[in-house]
Amino acid sequence: MTAEIALPRYDRSKLKPGIVHIGLGNFHRAHMAVYLDDLFNLGESHDWAIIGAGVRAPDSRMRDALKGQDCLSTIIELDPKGKTCRRVGAMIDFLPVEPDNASLIAAMTDPQIRIVSLTVTEGGYFVNPATGKFDPAAPDIAADGANPGAPVTAFGAIVAALKARRAAGIPPFTVMSCDNLPGNGHVTHDAVIGLARLSDPELAGWIQANVAFPNGMVDRITPATGPRERAMAASFGLGDDPVPVTCEPFRQWVVEDKFTNGRPALEKVGVTFSDQVHAFEMMKIRILNGGHAIIAYPGGLMGIEYVHEAMAEPLIRDFLDKIETEEILPIVPPVPGTDLDAYKTLIIGRFSNPEIADTERRLCLDGSNRQPKFIIPSIRDNLARGVVPKGLVLASALWCRYCAGTDENGAVIEPNDPDWDRLTRVAQEARAQPAAWLERRAIYGDLADNAEFVAAFTQTLNDVWKNGTAATIRAYLG
Numbered sequence: 001m002t003a004e005i006a007l008p009r010y011d012r013s014k015l016k017p018g019i020v021h022i023g024l025g026n027f028h029r030a031h032m033a034v035y036l037d038d039l040f041n042l043g044e045s046h047d048w049a050i051i052g053a054g055v056r057a058p059d060s061r062m063r064d065a066l067k068g069q070d071c072l073s074t075i076i077e078l079d080p081k082g083k084t085c086r087r088v089g090a091m092i093d094f095l096p097v098e099p100d101n102a103s104l105i106a107a108m109t110d111p112q113i114r115i116v117s118l119t120v121t122e123g124g125y126f127v128n129p130a131t132g133k134f135d136p137a138a139p140d141i142a143a144d145g146a147n148p149g150a151p152v153t154a155f156g157a158i159v160a161a162l163k164a165r166r167a168a169g170i171p172p173f174t175v176m177s178c179d180n181l182p183g184n185g186h187v188t189h190d191a192v193i194g195l196a197r198l199s200d201p202e203l204a205g206w207i208q209a210n211v212a213f214p215n216g217m218v219d220r221i222t223p224a225t226g227p228r229e230r231a232m233a234a235s236f237g238l239g240d241d242p243v244p245v246t247c248e249p250f251r252q253w254v255v256e257d258k259f260t261n262g263r264p265a266l267e268k269v270g271v272t273f274s275d276q277v278h279a280f281e282m283m284k285i286r287i288l289n290g291g292h293a294i295i296a297y298p299g300g301l302m303g304i305e306y307v308h309e310a311m312a313e314p315l316i317r318d319f320l321d322k323i324e325t326e327e328i329l330p331i332v333p334p335v336p337g338t339d340l341d342a343y344k345t346l347i348i349g350r351f352s353n354p355e356i357a358d359t360e361r362r363l364c365l366d367g368s369n370r371q372p373k374f375i376i377p378s379i380r381d382n383l384a385r386g387v388v389p390k391g392l393v394l395a396s397a398l399w400c401r402y403c404a405g406t407d408e409n410g411a412v413i414e415p416n417d418p419d420w421d422r423l424t425r426v427a428q429e430a431r432a433q434p435a436a437w438l439e440r441r442a443i444y445g446d447l448a449d450n451a452e453f454v455a456a457f458t459q460t461l462n463d464v465w466k467n468g469t470a471a472t473i474r475a476y477l478g
Helices: 026-030 032-041 059-067 102-109 139-146 154-168 184-199 201-210 227-235 277-301 307-311 314-331 340-351 360-364 367-374 376-384 390-403 420-430 441-449 451-467 469-477
Strands: 017-022 049-053 073-079 082-088 091-094 115-118 174-177 216-219 245-247 252-255
Touching (some): 017 032, 017 091, 017 102, 026 073, 032 049, 032 082, 049 059, 049 102, 059 091, 102 154, 115 154, 139 154, 139 184, 154 184, 174 184, 184 201, 216 277, 227 245, 277 307, 277 314, 277 360, 277 367, 277 390, 277 469, 307 314, 307 340, 307 360, 314 340, 314 376, 314 390, 314 469, 367 441, 376 441, 376 451, 390 451, 390 469
Parallel strands (some): 017 049, 017 115, 049 091, 073 245, 115 174
Antiparallel strands (some): 073 082, 216 252
16 A cells, blocks of 8 residues: 555444445445545544445445455545545445345344445336336335345345344334435335335334434445556555545535434534435436436437546537526525535536546436436426426437437447337337337326427427437527
């Protein structure tokens, strides 16, 4: 190691676990784990260390990597003024990844564990996109409902652990989502209680009465790890770390102060506890996540590899700025202590950071899950105020064009959505019949019945196919 690496300033051997976290991806390790590391460095809350866990077979690879380095995570902050590197020591163990989740259930039953947190991706909550509600008929959920003693999902394991704690007279833990989705606490509540009802309605009632599910807004851009990131870790003398994390300097976490069984003193390291999480959340989801979706598909279609390169293209930057200013900011409610115009400017600056090297392909990933959360609600809100949001309509049409499977240079776009094959088939059909794209009710719902929206989408998609991405954006910009 070199002197450039910041190491934990606390004795890790004296940490005690208080949190089980499910889903040890880059975001968690650059966000929640960093906040806890900061807190532990202050000499605070040393009984709130993290035990890591996963419920999918590929999580074993992350476990092997992290256990091989004593559960330390390398975090490299990519400030254009200079990179900094730290080793985060907030996690002290990583549970075996097992088909029946027995070790995970046992760990969550331990009275020391007072919070179970999750980053299982926006699509991991078994929400039916057509209804926006928990789907008890999802195959893995139905399986856990039929066999609650050997659950395959994170929520099944949580239900099993809560059942064991109730039987042993142990107070329950808080269940805290750290995923980026609207009302993440409510969504997690519905998943846990909805699953419990399938096998034990009485237990579901007990969970309803006794377990807290705080809502939270989380924010930090963390690109995927690849050769570039590993080389960066090696430049700091950490060439043996297979899973370093790079991230932007900015981070934000706003949480409801609603915990069943205590919490770490995270307010001492910059976490905001607020009863207005929904306001921060809407701001972030509409402006930042919506902004990502706005710049994703133009860049993807124009053959641009990196997000900062897309932002350096005046056409895309102006496209983002106009939609944000005219179609998104007017529908975002006030946020405590926040100037929305300044927040928009901050977001544009963050997207433009060349050190991040976030890819357009990553932003284009899983549009069938992200569009209904980040773009379509803003379209609905504009229509409700009597405005046809031409920029947002164009953003959605560009997603359709991207899913047709080739970019504007003729290059094949490799599958980039869990439903890619079907999306590609419908997108190609929509070239002749644009309304066919809107008939996917799980994505657009009753917008397919809104004549103004259908007409605007039809004209816009026709323009994209006839004139190309750049010319259609220029026409929108006027």
